[in-house]
Amino acid sequence: DIADMKGMKQGQLKLSTVTTTKYFLPRILGPFCDRYPGIDVSLKFTNHEGIQQYLHENSSDLYILSQVPENLDVVSYKVIENPLVVLAPYNHPLTKERQIPIARIAEEPFIMRESGSGTRQVVQKLFDRHDLKLKVRLELSSNEAIKQAIVGGLGLSILSRHTLALEGMTKPLAVLDVAGFPIQNYWYVIYPSGKQLSVVGRTFLNYLQQEGEQITEASAFFN
Ligand code: PGA
Incomplete structure (x- = not known):
């Protein structure tokens, strides 16, 4: 919309994500930052266990991983395939x-x-x-x-x-061509239930939902 075009969405977007997303997430941030020049992004990489710790500390807007923790009360969105x-x-x-x-x-x-x-x-x-x-x-x-x-x-x-x-x-x-493979997995964006998502957090979540899959596939040389 007009507000987006004028770069009026401003602020810092803090993401915590598992290491395996380093193969596509920084690439996806390119077009996102082009579209929203007022948003600065900070990205922290850890593993699945580390994400649970960051969630506990409430250190980010959004958390990205592929196994939604069962023991934590979170809102989750399935965004991109992860075979x-x-x-x-x-x-x-x-x-x-x-x-x-x-x-x-x-x-x-x-x-x-x-x-x-x-x-x-x-x-x-x-x-x-x-x-x-x-x-x-x-x-x-x-x-x-x-x-x-x-x-x-x-x-x-x-x-x-x-x-x-x-x-x-x-x-x-x-x-390798192994029976039952690839395992169909997904990347999920999660955040604690009850937490009010910031405007920049909501903007990035919508972006991943709408464009994530397309950008990931289009620019990768998959075997
Ligand atoms: P990890 O991430 O293996 O780097 O923890 C992948 C996942 O969330 O499953």
Whole structure:
């Protein structure tokens, strides 16, 4: 509307978000800040467990993660898809197979995110549900470090497809065709129930709901 066009939405937008969103969130902020030049953004990255702590301290306007905490009273909005995929080095023998049974993945050395990570929770639940035990060879608290370790031949891992956003077509990593994958996950924006959302908070939430998916897909080179 006219007020938006004149850049009349002003103030600081404080976001707390899980590390895995660093692959698309700063990119989405580009067009958002263009549209609302009066809004300054501050972005804090942590893992799933860290978000619960920030929520507790009421340190941000909005919080972004992919597992909505069940033990906290929050309002949540599903905004963008977050598919989880099985990653291997490009020359791994499993890249030639189709519909690989999940039990086969459990036979390979695996690289796991740290405890406190939402991605780890999803992975652990999936293998528990199939009564499978992962052969965890290495635990790393960074998606980027996990990608490097996969290329280094240390094992396979399961990460958000967003971690491949800028890999392009010549890639050292391959997405395996595993039965039941990708796991359909979503990014959620949450805030404490009963909290009055600021104008800038509401503006960003509406923006993510309306444009988030489109911007994320349009500018990423997904495998
Ligand atoms: P994390 O985030 O693995 O970096 O904690 C992803 C999520 O919220 O599931």
